[in-house]
Amino acid sequence: xxxxxxxxxYEKKVLIILGGLNISKNCNVQRQTILKRVPNKIQxxxxxxxxxxxxxxxIGYYRRPDNLMVSQKGRRVTHALKDEDNKKKYGDLRILLxx
Numbered sequence: 001x002x003x004x005x006x007x008x009x010y011e012k013k014v015l016i017i018l019g020g021l022n023i024s025k026n027c028n029v030q031r032q033t034i035l036k037r038v039p040n041k042i043q044x045x046x047x048x049x050x051x052x053x054x055x056x057x058x059i060g061y062y063r064r065p066d067n068l069m070v071s072q073k074g075r076r077v078t079h080a081l082k083d084e085d086n087k088k089k090y091g092d093l094r095i096l097l098x099x
Contacts, residue, residue: 005077011049013042013049016081017038020082021033053074058071058074
């Protein structure tokens with residue numbers, strides 16, 4: 001993850017969602033899909049966070065203003081944040097498969 005860039009908690013939530021959806025430059029997502037995955041209470045803040053991430057260059061528009069794609073530097077950040085979030089959620093989880 002980039003050392004000089006700090007993200008707000010809402011920007012991190014949006015980037016984690018984009019990392020979970022595996023969005024890239026050629027695989028896009030609509031803004032409504034991202035906003036459906038957050039609670040109703042924070043949808044306005046996440047919408048503002050999407051606009052901030054577009055301004056910073058981590059995500060961008062794809063063909064239409066409603067479709068969003070993740071840039072190359074945004075892709076590195078989304079995967080790093082997604083992996084960090086998964087370790088926080090499932091860090092001590094061990095699965096034993098017996099056949």
